[in-house]
Amino acid sequence: MQMRDFVVRFAGEGGQGVVTSAEGLAQVSTQxxxxxxxxxxxxxxxxxxxxxxxxxxxxxxxxxxxxxxDVLVAFNREAYDEHRPDVRDGGVVIYNSNDxxxxxxxxxxxxxxxxxxxxTGNARAANMVVIGALAHLVNMSQEHLDQFVTKRFTRGRSxxxxxxxxxxxxxxxxxxxxxxxxxxxxxxxxxQMPDYPQVMLKGNEALALGALAAxxxxxxGYPISPATTILVYMERNLVGPGKFVxxxxxxxxxxxxxxxxxxxxxxAMTATAGPGFSLMSEGLGLAWMxxxxxxxVDVQRGGPATGLPTKxxxxxxxxxxxxxxxxxxxxxxxxxxxxxxxxxAIKAFNWAERYQGPVILMTEMALAERVQNIRRPxxxxxxxxxxxxxxxxxxxxxxxxxxLSPMPLPGNxxxxxxxxxxxxxxxxxxxxxxRHVQMTQRRFSKLELLKEDEFERENPRASVAILxxxxxxxxxxEAYEVLRGQGVPVSWYYTMFLNPLPPRMLEExxxxxxxxxxxxxxQGQFASIxxxxxxxxxxxxxxxxxxxxxxxxxxxINQVVKSRPSRSKEMVRA
Numbered sequence: 361m362q363m364r365d366f367v368v369r370f371a372g373e374g375g376q377g378v379v380t381s382a383e384g385l386a387q388v389s390t391q392x393x394x395x396x397x398x399x400x401x402x403x404x405x406x407x408x409x410x411x412x413x414x415x416x417x418x419x420x421x422x423x424x425x426x427x428x429x430d431v432l433v434a435f436n437r438e439a440y441d442e443h444r445p446d447v448r449d450g451g452v453v454i455y456n457s458n459d460x461x462x463x464x465x466x467x468x469x470x471x472x473x474x475x476x477x478x479x480t481g482n483a484r485a486a487n488m489v490v491i492g493a494l495a496h497l498v499n500m501s502q503e504h505l506d507q508f509v510t511k512r513f514t515r516g517r518s519x520x521x522x523x524x525x526x527x528x529x530x531x532x533x534x535x536x537x538x539x540x541x542x543x544x545x546x547x548x549x550x551x552q553m554p555d556y557p558q559v560m561l562k563g564n565e566a567l568a569l570g571a572l573a574a575x576x577x578x579x580x581g582y583p584i585s586p587a588t589t590i591l592v593y594m595e596r597n598l599v600g601p602g603k604f605v606x607x608x609x610x611x612x613x614x615x616x617x618x619x620x621x622x623x624x625x626x627x628a629m630t631a632t633a634g635p636g637f638s639l640m641s642e643g644l645g646l647a648w649m650x651x652x653x654x655x656x657v658d659v660q661r662g663g664p665a666t667g668l669p670t671k672x673x674x675x676x677x678x679x680x681x682x683x684x685x686x687x688x689x690x691x692x693x694x695x696x697x698x699x700x701x702x703x704x705a706i707k708a709f710n711w712a713e714r715y716q717g718p719v720i721l722m723t724e725m726a727l728a729e730r731v732q733n734i735r736r737p738x739x740x741x742x743x744x745x746x747x748x749x750x751x752x753x754x755x756x757x758x759x760x761x762x763x764l765s766p767m768p769l770p771g772n773x774x775x776x777x778x779x780x781x782x783x784x785x786x787x788x789x790x791x792x793x794x795r796h797v798q799m800t801q802r803r804f805s806k807l808e809l810l811k812e813d814e815f816e817r818e819n820p821r822a823s824v825a826i827l828x829x830x831x832x833x834x835x836x837x838e839a840y841e842v843l844r845g846q847g848v849p850v851s852w853y854y855t856m857f858l859n860p861l862p863p864r865m866l867e868e869x870x871x872x873x874x875x876x877x878x879x880x881x882x883q884g885q886f887a888s889i890x891x892x893x894x895x896x897x898x899x900x901x902x903x904x905x906x907x908x909x910x911x912x913x914x915x916x917i918n919q920v921v922k923s924r925p926s927r928s929k930e931m932v933r934a
Contacts, residue, residue: 363498391511424907876897
């Protein structure tokens, strides 16, 4: 029987090519017509420390990085000891015999990866040796590999042909060495090339592209893992007349710079992580009070404090929704896939322009560094909303009433004060109780403009629902499909929009006997917010710094469902 799915884990130390090997395998596979997804986890130092990446290759679209691994590529002994238990029965371990030797493991073989690479005249071809070995294990065509190398290293330089030849030789040496050891896993089913154009991106790249598609023309940011690559991308690509990008000295400078940009009519964004977001709290309160459009991206990592700067978590939701003192509840969009990173960024800018205020776009480390092939976004179908600009005369009451009012731009008619103190309709400071009541109601009433009934729903008759958020979407969706295959009566709900929630979805959730919320934090933050809105929500939590495993989700959801009182026949039939 042909394999339809193939999971490889590369483990070693930072700087040994662990990440590039996984990304190289993913690129080879998608170019051949397969689907691929990677997951990376590494320490915070520049070089060294335990690092591993996982690449999953499939003939079908992929939802998670996979539970059990078919092949472990161990670059050192520590990596072998740590990851060998995750290799499935019948799986294979390839270890770097240049670094260590093994005895007594019948499903492993040593490969002098570094020596083989050097023998090609290209010491940097070690990852190609590994890719060749993996291709042999699943009988992947060498033609696909040759085409990948030729395309990747044809750069119009004088030495391109030599580089291509050495990399192809490295892959063939990997194949020959594996064949000599007698190991095979089976045959990977032929690829089914998608009938739509694709692009392979990391999550942070997709998010940056979405921001550019939305018309972002101002970016200020401070380097912080795992958001730094967004800043680097903007420095390279946000160029040309009317575009501005700047590396600031702190996150406080970042948010205050965005306040000025939003006031001046620019579409402005920054990206940070939990510690930097904490420093932006006061600035976000000012943006809410003064009604200034801007977007802040929070690429979540483990916390609090420095915490786990290169691990993944979903523990910033409370901080993002309620970042400032006083009565503040900011709009929050949380993306759950690389594709959603693109469209979520566009929606965040549209929301900021529509209600004239700050919007928080949440993602997380596992998405930021994930490489995945997605449908190429069609920007011709993207709806972009722009600023409502005031074009009347002076004497304009910017903050009058409870409805949205067009924004004057500096130098034009309609001068007003963008005031962080409580103010009247012109922006002048006032302490009158009636004005504070009016302005508080105005600010919260504008959230009504953002309510959209855009959500996923399946099997809605079931009285127990599963509702993931953010990057846990993929593993939870895969678990849901397993549960449905087992006949477990559960429904599926999902949305990017955490505040405000889609009204129709919220009403349906309120009618459920139980809503199960898997989330990567200790407190069950989204479940708590749902309970505050009348939903009977219960969290399934994990806070290891790693994503959910599908197997664990299936087991834990089953336990929760089976512990509930028996349901009616109608629910069981659902």
